[in-house]
Amino acid sequence: MGWGGRCCCPGRLDLLCVLALLGGCLLPVCRTRVYTNHWAVKIAGGFPEANRIASKYGFINIGQ
Numbered sequence: 001m002g003w004g005g006r007c008c009c010p011g012r013l014d015l016l017c018v019l020a021l022l023g024g025c026l027l028p029v030c031r032t033r034v035y036t037n038h039w040a041v042k043i044a045g046g047f048p049e050a051n052r053i054a055s056k057y058g059f060i061n062i063g064q
Contacts, residue, residue, distance in 0.1 A: 047061075
């Protein structure tokens with residue numbers, strides 16, 4: 001006996017290997033990443049100072 005070339009379902013093992021490889025390659029692509037463009041900071045100088053700092057760095061202050 002031993003590990004001969006006979007298998008109970010020869011095509012199924014190949015299919016499972018292919019599916020496992022595809023799943024492993026596609027898994028990182030399917031992850032959802034969430035990005036946001038909203039930031040909250042507290043600035044002691046009030047609204048005029050917040051506008052000055054926002055414009056200095058290329059942002060727009062939309063208030064509270």
